[in-house]
Amino acid sequence: MADRFASLTTRVDLSTELCGVRLQNPTVLASGILGTSKGLLKGVALAGAGAVTIKSLSLEPLPGHNNPIVVGFEAGMLNAVGYANPGIKEGAKEFSNLKEVGVPVIASIIGRGVGDFMKVLEGLWGLDFAAVEVSLSCPHTPGYGMLAGQNTPEATKEIVSVVRKGTELPLLVKLSPNIPEIGRVARAAEEAGADGITAVNTLGPGMLINIEARQPILDFKVGGVSGPALRPIALRCVYDIYKSVKIPILGVGGISTGRHAIEMLMAGASAVGIGTAVYSRGIEVFGKVCQEMEEWMEINGCTSVKELIGAAHAP
Amino acid sequence: MHLEPVMMKIEEVILESNLARSFIFKTCSERSESKSLEYQPGQFIMLWIPRLDEKPFSISYHGKDFFGVTVALKGRFTQRLHEMKVGEWVGIRGPFGTAFNLNVGKACVVGGGVGMASLAVLIERLEDSVVVQGARTASELLYRNRFKDMLLCTEDGSAGTKGVPTDLLEDLYRHYRFDAIYTCGPEAMMVKVSEFAREYNICMQASLERYIKCAVGVCGQCCCNGLRLCVEGPVLDGGTLEKLEDFGRYARRGNGRRVPIGTYLGKKT
Known part of the structure; x- marks a missing residue:
């Protein structure tokens, strides 16, 4: 095992960089999955993630939607968690001493408007986050993201230009896949000072109905679509964004294997988010994806992640 | 049977005590998708009352063609469940967790x-x-x-x-x-x-009992330190418990806030 590891590290370099943050490998725990406690983040880091994102924090505590908040189907998952979180004050307690996690930790923050975002950023001061991700794209929480119109180019520019002044950390902006010209939204974020783009949030919202109960299954009735159904859409979004901006992209959506991760890098991502695959392949998915990437890269004579980023754009 | 609730008919209601009732379901009735419940003692199911909520319950009765849960009267959800009669339908998802x-x-x-x-x-x-x-x-x-x-x-x-x-x-x-x-x-x-x-x-x-939401290990709601109670629990062994800081001390409310266990009542906020 030790020998094999040594041989792989000499031949294949999985490390990458995202907005100046060095990652041992390109897999990143996507926001909203497992990021509720420092203990869970540690577990995900041990399972092999190159970086982790916390579950989004808002200014005030949010109770989230009633159960069911998650439902699966043949092509993925639908969720309407509704941003359940204890608020920034409690969140700051939970996420103290983040160095213990062992990999870079990205703070995900949400707000009803720029005032909220600035106060949440203030609450992050003094904590060991490596970057901040501003989500403007949740499809299932009234007052936030898509349901507050934060996903348009205009709103994105307005929010990001203010939020930019609230932190010196690298700033990622998380976008919704629901806009056909996603490149325009990404450009608006870049012009407003974003250091990177996270693409994409869940799609939709969508709905699933239990026909015996004659009721939508999610208590909120609708929820964001993730998993395999989202993958081709996420890829197209990242491909478009790569053409539109110079800042790096964290590609998220339906990635569950090493091949999927490589595909996302080729579309233009510098790192890849993994979320729903924690359900299909367990928490070990991060290590598995890395191993599968290494195997593919070895067979295909590829020595570094850098060679893969944007490879699908070659003429 | 893990990610989508299957609607099942209440076949029998047993009055167990002043506070608790058991609800029995048949696993072979023609309208239910599940032939039998692959269950080991200690595991739990999620019980859905449409337009209300979905909550975790340990299985307390299990046989070749039936299973049941015993529910104590605690809040709004259990109140509604206690009012339900034989022949009414609820959604079942699971079983989940360790045994x-x-x-x-x-x-x-x-x-x-x-x-x-x-x-x-x-x-x-x-x-x-x-x-x-x-x-x-x-x-x-x-x-x-x-x-x-x-x-x-x-x-x-x-x-x-x-x-x-x-x-x-x-x-x-x-x-x-x-x-x-x-x-x-x-x-x-x-x-x-x-x-x-x-x-x-x-x-x-x-x-152990915690506020459980997704039950499939993705939402992080039920975590005790670094463990997901819905996947790595609810049954934990002594060695694990000895190292578990939250055991006997803290639980998380529905919004994720970690509170002393004495003040935790399975509430959302």
């Missing part, structure tokens, strides 16, 4: 309150066991006819020994020399049981 390890010699089972529900099928499957049940008062005791030689204690002395089950552990151990302890009930009681097991070097397993 008790049955591979022991002599066992001692310590149940407190409605915690008895998670232990009931275990008791049926154990070959050699002594069972102690504790409750506040006689009218809250469960399964008195189902497990006839169970030892009882009540806080007010209205049935069995006056006191709590952990008061009896030392005497029981001297008598029965059991190899393992299983427990489910108030967390303060389970902490005492785990301390006893450690002192006497007996292996132990406990079933």
Whole structure:
């Protein structure tokens, strides 16, 4: 095992960089999955993630939607968690001493408007986050993201230009896949000072109905679509964004294997988010994806992640 | 049966005590998708009442073509469930989580309150066991006819020994020399049981309760430190519990806030 590891590290370099943050490998725990406690983040880091994102924090505590908040189907998952979180004050307690996690930790923050975002950023001061991700794209929480119109180019520019002044950390902006010209939204974020783009949030919202109960299954009735159904859409979004901006992209959506991760890098991502695959392949998915990437890269004579980023754009 | 609830008909309602009712479901009825429930003692299911909520319950009855849950009256959800009658439908998802390890010699089972529900099928499957049940008062005791030689204690002395089950552990151990302890009930009681097991070097397993949402290990709501209670739990062994800072101390409300367990009532905020 030790020998094999040594041989792989000499031949294949999985490390990458995202907005100046060095990652041992390109897999990143996507926001909203497992990021509720420092203990869970540690577990995900041990399972092999190159970086982790916390579950989004808002200014005030949010109770989230009633159960069911998650439902699966043949092509993925639908969720309407509704941003359940204890608020920034409690969140700051939970996420103290983040160095213990062992990999870079990205703070995900949400707000009803720029005032909220600035106060949440203030609450992050003094904590060991490596970057901040501003989500403007949740499809299932009234007052936030898509349901507050934060996903348009205009709103994105307005929010990001203010939020930019609230932190010196690298700033990622998380976008919704629901806009056909996603490149325009990404450009608006870049012009407003974003250091990177996270693409994409869940799609939709969508709905699933239990026909015996004659009721939508999610208590909120609708929820964001993730998993395999989202993958081709996420890829197209990242491909478009790569053409539109110079800042790096964290590609998220339906990635569950090493091949999927490589595909996302080729579309233009510098790192890849993994979320729903924690359900299909367990928490070990991060290590598995890395191993599968290494195997593919070895067979295909590829020595570094850098060679893969944007490879699908070659003429 | 993990990610989408299957609608199942309530076949029978059993009045178990002043506070608790059991709801029995048939796994072979023509409208249910599940042929039989792949279940091991200790696991739980999610029970959905459309347009209300979905909550976790331990399976307390299980056979080839049926299973059931025992539900104590606690809040809005359990109130509605208690009003439901035979022939009404609810959604079932699961089973989920870890199970008790049955591979022991002599066992001692310590149940407190409605915690008895998670232990009931275990008791049926154990070959050699002594069972102690504790409750506040006689009218809250469960399964008195189902497990006839169970030892009882009540806080007010209205049935069995006056006191709590952990008061009896030392005497029981001297008598029965059991190899393992299983427990489910108030967390303060389970902490005492785990301390006893450690002192006497007996292996132990406990079933914990937390606010569970997705039940499939993705939302992080039910975490105890670095564990997801819905996947790595609800049944945890003594070694794991010894290292678990939250055990007996903290639980998370529906919004994820970590609060002292005494103030946690399974509430959202």
